[in-house]
Amino acid sequence: MSAQPPLVQSQTASAPRSLGRALLWPAAAVGLGFLLVFNSFGTSTDAKPPAQPVISVSTPSVDRSPSAKAEKALVLPSAKPKRLKIREIAVNAPFMGLSLEASGQLEAPPANDSNLVGWFQEGVTPGERGTAIVAGHVDTKTGPAVFMQLSELKKGSKVDISRADGSVATFVVDSVETYEKSNFPSKRVYSDTPDPQLRLITCAGEYDKKAQDYTENLVVFAHLDAVKQP
Template sequence: MPPSEPSRLSIRSIAVDAPFTPLSIGSSGQLDAPPANDPNLVGWFKDGATPGERGTSVVAGHVDTKTGPAVFLLLSTLKAGNTVDITREDGKVASFKVDTVETFSKADFPSDRVYSDNGTAQLRLITCGGLYDKKAKDYKDNVVVFAHLVSGKNG
């Protein structure tokens, strides 16, 4: 599919219906998280592939915030074969099929594997997971959904 910014994420199997905000790489060298003041907001890495375009599109969302559960609370429950739909600004819907859902330690995150470009349209959904570290005020792990484009059609 040609490049087009995402506007809405829909994952029916876990009741996700959320708008997008663009994200950048922060001063830490890692992808910034979406603003925590909106628990139903997802972000996409604006300097990478847009969803449906050749390359790996990266979408991040919170599992929870200080106010309660957030958009990706149930992300870790997705299974291979589940569908993820992303409506784009051009009106087309990029549909992705989940390949695997994996959990990685933030201390040993496999960036090359998660972000690599294999020449096809790929999607990665990322959120926090594992145990919560009260001292660090952060989760110890990341949950990553690996998915590939199965169709692109008019919405």
């Protein structure tokens, strides 16, 4: 993975950009029972939110088994995401809901709005138990877009998501990884989790003018760390 942000390709009349392919995710996703196809984002199955938030509590004796970890995890009820803020890379963008088209493809955020992120609204909301999927353009026909500098995040970086219930869910980055689109680890990225997690996804690598597509995907893995209530 290059230390630089994903490459922005110039848009000229001689080399037109297919905006429909600006965000291209791998096929054959597994684990959550969803399908990814060309020109699509990741998806996930619906999760049943708990009736009440479960707040983690520190105890002298810690059971580190997976079931105990899930039981003590910070979990929020369902509430639509409203705004994404990543101060480290100056991201401050509103959300829009994304749905699957009849073809099985996930809608992409409008290409004419460079400061907009999409959330798969048929999956879990950010903060619920499970894996929430958020996607955004790395660039558009007019230049850099909302996730242009996503590769600059690192372990410990913070991601704030304002929710419709007035709460702000803060996620902490666990890792930032890039994958060849031909070898995308769908199970690792999209599999369901016992605690609230977040995936931020965009394109990365070189731009293949012939294929009109980037060669890689960049994925930010993060977990819910704190919640600010209204």
